[in-house]
Amino acid sequence: MKSHFLALSMSVLLAACTTVPPTNVHQPMTMRPLPRPDLQSSNGAIFQAAAARPLFEDRRARNLGDTMTIKITENTAASTKSNNKLDRSQKNTSSISAMAGLPGQTLLGTNLQASGSSAFEGKGEAANNNVFTGTITVTVIDVYPNGNLLVSGEKQLAIGNEQEFIRVSGVVNPAFVDFSNSIDSSKVADARIEYKNSGQIGEGMMMGWLARFFLSVLPF
Template sequence: MTKPLLAAFATLLALLGGCASVPPTNVHQPMTIRPQPRADLASNNGGIFQQSASRPLFEDRRARFVGDTIIVNIVENTQASIKGNTSAEKTGAINASVTGLTGVPGKTFQGLNAQASSSNTFSGKGESGSSNVFTGTMTATVIEVLPNGNLLVSGEKQVAIGQGQEFIRVSGVVNPYQVTAANTVNSSQMADARIEYKSSGFINEAQVMGWLARFFLSFLPF
């Protein structure tokens, strides 16, 4: 194998490894952002308060600007179930006979008896249920302040354990009036919330069906 082919093969392996190490996401992008520069205020430093490193003296610490952080309490507990039962039944019968014919040439149909019956029965039953429980706490960043004052927040937490990595991602729109004095908000109070818990590593790969097997599973009609 020539050197260009070896280099191309190594690049392909690196790309595949990089794609496998970071699961794709659907949360709002970007997941972090630097604070925007603000207009300089008149310096009025004191022994404790420093204008360049602090907010106004009587302003709380809740997130307001792009780049501010906010604590998101992930509290998701949803349950759904559906059950249906349908039945239908239809029966029918017919009985005809020819006992005698008068004034008709030929006696072919005399004494003819005909009986018929039909029955149609249908029964269907379906049941489905799902349960979702997800709790945790993480910190997100304000990535945009909407014209009405709502905050678009997004964040990611990565935890590496041994040979695997866990990714917790959250994003959504937060009403600043629902942010507590401790700068926290529940995920149930976020609009357009997108919460993900994914992992990567050989343990996760062992639980995923290969792409060729998925192809035949969706392609074959039997």
Template sequence: MWSSLYRVLLIAVVSLLGACAMVPPEPVVVGPLTAPPPAPMPPQAVANGSIYQPTAYGNYPLFEDRRPRNIGDIVTIMIQEKTNAAKSVSTNTDRSSEAGMGIGLSPAILPGDLGSRQNFEAGGNNSSKGTGSSRADNMFSGTLTTTVIGVMPNGNLQVAGEKQIAINRGSEYIRFSGVVDPRSISGSGTVSSTLVADARIEYRSRGVMDEVQTMGWLQRFFLNISPF
């Protein structure tokens, strides 16, 4: 009985450790990634010979362009991110001090302890030097088509989208979200990511290539409890 209980307990512990073997990274893009389903279509308008039918889906006023402005419209994001940061620190201090006193001759009427035995010399120095440097270079380019998921009171568009690519046993996905000013969208429906406010870009991968870059659970355990 006890052997069976130990066996079940061992299997449970191994299962828990296996579940902790892969810790998924914290997502950067949160919230919906596409527009909600459209509401039911309203009743069709009676044909009256008018060119513009306000109740027909996808109709725009005659004198407006086709730039996205409604929920569900498509906006293509041209990802052109490039950041360079560098920092260098150097500190150098030096301090030295010296003191001395000597008695060559003393009158005989003075005690002998005030003679040459009172000579002394003292000296000291202190120096410190420290240097440090840091540099980071990042570049990310690509194209991702997103969907308008919301329209703000001032007319700005909340966009979000995702692209997934699966190759053999591995997969990759790109997620994007942000706020776009409709005036910055070109006539072809594209906008640069540098013109998107609150931009969040996430590029992840799943599969063997991602697993080999993840530290094992036992190594992470000893790393967390190690005092060094």
């Protein structure tokens, strides 16, 4: 009995220590740029070889540590509807009218009848709509051999006792980045977008740990 109580206590403690699963966003969230080679110092001319970027080079992100802005414009809608109907009926009749010269004369005049019917009807309908808009600046954390950029970023916002976390990552084709160094989230491949909050409101919407424990172990 004591061992059963100890096992139950350990299960409750493990359920209490359960935390939110780790983020699915590509890590790390930021990246330091690569060190630049030593360039000659300023010589007073208009063109400076020591400038961070060439004079006629655009400001779009392309190197490790560069930043770009992602415009989150996610608007998804999905619906499904099904309707099934099945009817089935069956009727069988048999009789024994003559058995001349055969045993079993007592079965003469026997009539056998059987009938059956079944009906099935099912309906199902589901709908889902999601809207998420906003902007976030991310950092290039890797450059693929074909030139595509792996970006990742996080934004934290705290208002009073409430905290909001927005995490975005994905693969960006530099050709889709516009002149303002921005790109729509619909053009980001392997996009992973997370929005989470913590605080009194978030805790009020979460099931208690003891209820989650019994919900996971009870078979009914």
